[in-house]
Amino acid sequence: MSEPFAVEFDRFNLNYDDNEVLKNINLAIPSGTCLGIIGPNGSGKTSLLRSIAGLIQPVSGGVKVFGHVPSRSWRHRQPIGYVPQWKSIDREFPISVYEVVMLGRTGHLGFFHSPKTEDHDLVKRILQRVNMLELAARPIGQLSGGQQQRVFIARALAQEANLLLFDEPGTGLDIPTQESIYRLLEELHEDGITTLTATHDLMALEFHHFDRILCLNKRIIAFGPPEEVLTPDILAKTFSGVPWPTKLVGRGA
Amino acid sequence: MDFFLAPLQFPFMQRALLGTVSIGILAALIGTFVVLRRLAFIGEGLAHGSLAGLALGYVLHWDLYLVGNIYTVALALFIGYLHEKSKVSLDTAIGILFSTSMAIGIAIISNLKFYTKDLTGYLFGSVLAITPFDLNIILGATVLILVILTFFYKEFVFYAFDPEMAEVVGLPRTVLHYSMLSMIAITVVIATQTVGVILVTALLVIPAASALQWTRSLKVLLSLSVGFGVTSAVVGLYLSYYLNIASGASIALTAAGIFLMSFLFSSSPINVRRSLGFKEK
Numbered sequence: 001m002s003e004p005f006a007v008e009f010d011r012f013n014l015n016y017d018d019n020e021v022l023k024n025i026n027l028a029i030p031s032g033t034c035l036g037i038i039g040p041n042g043s044g045k046t047s048l049l050r051s052i053a054g055l056i057q058p059v060s061g062g063v064k065v066f067g068h069v070p071s072r073s074w075r076h077r078q079p080i081g082y083v084p085q086w087k088s089i090d091r092e093f094p095i096s097v098y099e100v101v102m103l104g105r106t107g108h109l110g111f112f113h114s115p116k117t118e119d120h121d122l123v124k125r126i127l128q129r130v131n132m133l134e135l136a137a138r139p140i141g142q143l144s145g146g147q148q149q150r151v152f153i154a155r156a157l158a159q160e161a162n163l164l165l166f167d168e169p170g171t172g173l174d175i176p177t178q179e180s181i182y183r184l185l186e187e188l189h190e191d192g193i194t195t196l197t198a199t200h201d202l203m204a205l206e207f208h209h210f211d212r213i214l215c216l217n218k219r220i221i222a223f224g225p226p227e228e229v230l231t232p233d234i235l236a237k238t239f240s241g242v243p244w245p246t247k248l249v250g251r252g253a
Numbered sequence: 254m255d256f257f258l259a260p261l262q263f264p265f266m267q268r269a270l271l272g273t274v275s276i277g278i279l280a281a282l283i284g285t286f287v288v289l290r291r292l293a294f295i296g297e298g299l300a301h302g303s304l305a306g307l308a309l310g311y312v313l314h315w316d317l318y319l320v321g322n323i324y325t326v327a328l329a330l331f332i333g334y335l336h337e338k339s340k341v342s343l344d345t346a347i348g349i350l351f352s353t354s355m356a357i358g359i360a361i362i363s364n365l366k367f368y369t370k371d372l373t374g375y376l377f378g379s380v381l382a383i384t385p386f387d388l389n390i391i392l393g394a395t396v397l398i399l400v401i402l403t404f405f406y407k408e409f410v411f412y413a414f415d416p417e418m419a420e421v422v423g424l425p426r427t428v429l430h431y432s433m434l435s436m437i438a439i440t441v442v443i444a445t446q447t448v449g450v451i452l453v454t455a456l457l458v459i460p461a462a463s464a465l466q467w468t469r470s471l472k473v474l475l476s477l478s479v480g481f482g483v484t485s486a487v488v489g490l491y492l493s494y495y496l497n498i499a500s501g502a503s504i505a506l507t508a509a510g511i512f513l514m515s516f517l518f519s520s521s522p523i524n525v526r527r528s529l530g531f532k533e534k
Contacts, residue, residue, distance in 0.1 A: 053421045076423030084417070093289060093414050094471045103411050107422045112404060139469035159422065
């Protein structure tokens, strides 16, 4: 992907009913960036990611991914990997780990085609990478939260996307699982893949070095390298109205 | 052997057998998606709402089931549209539109001299009255839906499991959603011929629910569901013939019997033990 920017927001405004969710977002994220998006709950992190994934439309302004408007037919050809916030999935649904990851190949396969040998090989390699190969035949409903999260990450990897969006990938998971997820993020970064990771948990910054940080609270508070952005002032502004981080930061983080 | 073959010397019985088997397959396949997407209420709603379509067909002296099909597909699409465009849940949209549609049906019927025999057939199923034309519609619809499901299997599975991610990957979620609603509508109207409006849900939901007691693999689930659907249809048809009871009732009761057996004897004896009040050790 020779485009200089993976994601560009241009005077982007998003409302839900009459509530402003994102205000005047102007942002250009260079290709290959490993971006951390921080902000309190309700700051619009998920909406920002969902806008990039093409799931919600702005009231005004626009977003481009690798220089293109991410329409549905475009996503079919140029995948955007999206790992949504961990939610309780339909545990009853009769589908195995392997089959879920293979769903990620749907866009590449196109209509009327079933998976070929190379698709099967790729899915096995990815399952190996997220350490889920032994559980490939397991129904998805019989997995723990951390295992499920790894399967959904594997599905995003199976899309072979150059842009991956992670929404709170570590939330609700134990520390070793969180560490393994952030290790994977690092590997993806080394592969040159652009990753956007949203989190309200500042501890994530301990686990992982993001090369850019976006502080979001309905509008952009700050965007830049961590050493410039992670200052008590900016964090206080980002988390204004949320009591504990302000205090924590105030004590001299 | 004579027990099985004797009834088949009558052409109406041949048509009935072919029709019920075909409907059994179709309802079980679509029913599996209905159960997995938790759309049981839409099956019920569309069946009741189809009354207006059939009444309309009756007034216009056109084929009841052909008009019924077209009408009910339109109703299904409208339910989907109302749910999408207004702030009502899918259940509420179904509730509003199926009762309205049924009211229109009742209004038309009460204004006409509708033969009670036709109405009974519609309500309780009249599998022995399937005409050659009806049979063509049944077979045509079954083949059409089988072809669609085969060609777009992976897309429908993705949509059923995780509609939002299906959209991210670039699948036309809305098209898949409305196609599924249309296929449910056609299945429901076709199935009213064997089980009647009131018992359509039985044929749509029970085979898939029974199969779900046995497996967590989608392909096995679909096959088992079809097996149970066909068994219910055939056994129910013979029971209807020999015991002289409405085919809808005998088919639904056979399906219910299969569900009971599945529930009791499937691989999760712990659940049964628990439901019988035994403590786990």
